[in-house]
Amino acid sequence: DAGVIQSPRHEVTEMGQEVTLRCKPISGHNSLFWYRQTMMRGLELLIYFNNNVPIDDSGMPEDRFSAKMPNASFSTLKIQPSEPRDSAVYFCASSYGGNMNTEAFFGQGTRLTVV
């Protein structure tokens, strides 16, 4: 398996532009997580899905952020409009949610820079 695939690896955009980050989870996994990593705040869980359904989006910082999972093999995280403070590395992770001791597998991340 190729693992969790994220695209793009790097994104530079201007403030006010829409940004879409993409994630393909590992085949057969039914839980998907979006994390944001910054120096100041560390790893923050933004939202997670189980069987394509959003379970908890309380970590989404504000209404400018939205996430979708239209099917088991694809998810997007969108920021509209983007702001410089959104600059961070965004990770997608997936797991098979059969029991509580299942580890999550992480993608390589998308480094977002908003100028």
Add this chain to the structure above:
Amino acid sequence: AQSVTQLGSHVSVSEGALVLLRCNYSSSVPPYLFWYVQYPNQGLQLLLKYTSAATLVKGINGFEAEFKKSETSFHLTKPSAHMSDAAEYFCAVTGGYNKLIFGAGTRLAVHP
């Protein structure tokens, strides 16, 4: 609610020395605990996990961790540090739906 606290944001050791990275957890239910490693510009990779089968857990790259309920700890150790161990290490506990709740991370530096 579950949480983890990592003591020490930076740890520096000499090559060949013992590595000890500290993690304490808080959980209202028996916890499932994990250690992940992150190399520069990479995603997180699982080192080891505690699933209640054994209190001493062995992971990859010579790392191990011991679950101590009385101390609510899950410290990560390696007898002899190697230059390639330089990375950031994260302790995590599982919440509902397998979501991982991470500590702030400990950056390990290994010097010759």
